[in-house]
Amino acid sequence: MNRPHVLLSAAQSLDGYLDDASGTRLLLSNEDDFAEVDRLRAEADAILVGAGTVRADNPRLLVRSPELRQARIAAGRPEQPMKVTVTGSGKLDPESRFFTVGDAPKLVYTAPGTAADGWGTAATVVDSAPPRLEHILDDLGKRGVQKLLVEGGSAVHTALLDAGLADELRLAIAPIVVGDPRAPRFLGTGAFPRPLALTEARRLGDVVVLHYRAAAEPSSLDVLRLRQAIELAGQCPPSSTFRVGAVIGLPDGTVLATGHSGEGDPRNHAEEAALAKLEPGDPRLAAATMYSSLEPCSARASHPKSCTQLILETAIPRVVMAWREPSLFVEAEGVEQLLAAGRQVIEVPALGADVRRANTHLPGVRP
Ligand SMILES: NC(=O)c1ccc[n+]([C@@H]2O[C@H](COP(=O)([O-])OP(=O)(O)OC[C@H]3O[C@@H](n4cnc5c(N)ncnc54)[C@H](OP(=O)(O)O)[C@@H]3O)[C@@H](O)[C@H]2O)c1
Ligand SMILES: [Zn+2]
CATH class of the missing domain: 3.40.430.10 (Dihydrofolate Reductase, subunit A)
Structure with missing residues (x-):
């Protein structure tokens, strides 16, 4: 059709x-x-x-x-x-x-x-x-x-x-x-x-x-992978910033890479840690989805490139996330930048409370 x-x-x-x-x-x-x-x-x-x-x-x-x-x-x-x-x-x-x-x-x-x-x-x-x-x-x-x-x-x-x-x-x-x-x-x-x-x-x-x-609807595989990303945030070292998990997956169920914030380097973000395990030009990324418990960042002090930019440098066509970044540190524009670049963004706010629960160490965050 x-x-x-x-x-x-x-x-x-x-x-x-x-x-x-x-x-x-x-x-x-x-x-x-x-x-x-x-x-x-x-x-x-x-x-x-x-x-x-x-x-x-x-x-x-x-x-x-x-x-x-x-x-x-x-x-x-x-x-x-x-x-x-x-x-x-x-x-x-x-x-x-x-x-x-x-x-x-x-x-x-x-x-x-x-x-x-x-x-x-x-x-x-x-x-x-x-x-x-x-x-x-x-x-x-x-x-x-x-x-x-x-x-x-x-x-x-x-x-x-x-x-x-x-x-x-x-x-x-x-x-x-x-x-x-x-x-x-x-x-x-x-x-x-x-x-x-x-x-x-x-x-x-x-x-x-x-x-x-x-806005597109998440599939049951999307929800499964997003839950996995939220669980990965539990592995983040104690930190004063967001505790986030990310999974890069294919529609056939293959998981290409996972990451969590603080992995490898305390300043690393979850999406960045997952992307670092793959070649940016990996042809499989053209069919992949980035699952992140939190909206990919659009500006950050700890790295010259935001996670949104890192995603846009790959062919990843869709991003599924549970929680929009509250403007605690910077004005968050990840969703807007991804949409403006023609990528699909799917929010699953029903899982947002789980992400907030992992981030109650931050000022003003309640489950
Ligand atoms: N400001 C704007 O951007 C703008 C743009 C366009 C129009 N308008 C205004 O909108 C008004 C017209 O709106 P409208 O609601 O009366 O008309 P419409 O949406 O233009 O047309 C409705 C007609 O379409 C036909 N139709 C057939 N199958 C349909 C279906 N499955 N679903 C919906 N319609 C179907 C029916 O025609 P039949 O009755 O022949 O069976 C129905 O009466 C005018 O006042 C116009 O000035 C404003
Ligand atoms: Zn980031």
């Missing part, structure tokens, strides 16, 4: 609305924000919006910048991404800009018997009403869509997050208060099973841009 990477993009008011309740669209971004979203469009193979957004906003869904369009062509890609929408009712005006503007392929996922003649060749009829988003993503994957940008609206964002199908979220927050419960909220009711991890918070003029990634 080759589903595309799904990036949700939305602009909301301070009080969480996507629009007001009037018939005209409420502007919730500024020029800089539009330019960034244009870049996201240019990176995407397809842009999806719900039928509600086609009806309410009549969007063009085109890359605006001539330079970005040119760059797509130069890279051997179509000038514009594919346009995709989804409807259960089939109530889509063939005169909407979705259909009439641009030469990009247009796909409408709709229930049997609802496709309108005026859509031309656009409709892909799916076998259920409402159309299942999993099926749509599978079908888009088969059509070669690797990156899907979803630009709303409320029902589609909610459904994708609720089904655990979104990989990333970019949210722009405008300094506007709508204050009208008739207006559409960014997200409606749902179970939202997958937590999100904040990867970026940035100011863009008067708009704040937040970037999140869907």
Whole structure:
């Protein structure tokens, strides 16, 4: 199954609305924000919006910048991404800009018997009403869509997050208060099973841009190995700093190396001690996970390189940890740096109390 990477993009008011309740669209971004979203469009193979957004906003869904369009062509890609929408009712005006503007392929996922003649060749009829988003993503994957940008609206964002199908979220927050419960909220009711991890918070003029990634769930092997790392912390010599254990393991259960803080040299950190037992270029590291009882450090007095840096110098693609480093000695940014470098980070806070219990010698740490 080759589903595309799904990036949700939305602009909301301070009080969480996507629009007001009037018939005209409420502007919730500024020029800089539009330019960034244009870049996201240019990176995407397809842009999806719900039928509600086609009806309410009549969007063009085109890359605006001539330079970005040119760059797509130069890279051997179509000038514009594919346009995709989804409807259960089939109530889509063939005169909407979705259909009439641009030469990009247009796909409408709709229930049997609802496709309108005026859509031309656009409709892909799916076998259920409402159309299942999993099926749509599978079908888009088969059509070669690797990156899907979803630009709303409320029902589609909610459904994708609720089904655990979104990989990333970019949210722009405008300094506007709508204050009208008739207006559409960014997200409606749902179970939202997958937590999100904040990867970026940035100011863009008067708009704040937040970037999140869907946090992955630990497997039972992950939990087993992380418990092993927590136990290893028991071997640390008495010290005034964090007592940490680390395990480097493969998905088939092989343990490549282990370490604990203070191993070899009192200043050594657990991840560093484990990594020192392997060649940095060991090809097995490309499939390995670093398990650490504590978030890998991002700055330290005892060594020119932080454990986060040492991990980033290897091909280790994922890090599983139990406890985020509290800012006792330095401001901890290990998770942020790993995520920013495209590594996967999985937190298992349920095991955090065990790590804190091993560190109650530190000021302010309680199990
Ligand atoms: N600020 C922003 O970033 C932004 C972006 C986009 C939109 N908006 C606003 O959002 C509002 C529209 O949001 P919305 O919630 O009404 O519409 P929406 O999410 O764009 O579309 C919802 C429609 O999609 C169709 N659909 C089919 N299968 C579905 C499924 N499995 N899950 C969810 N939807 C499915 C249904 O169409 P049928 O009814 O045809 O069956 C449903 O009514 C507008 O006010 C627009 O201005 C804001
Ligand atoms: Zn460290």
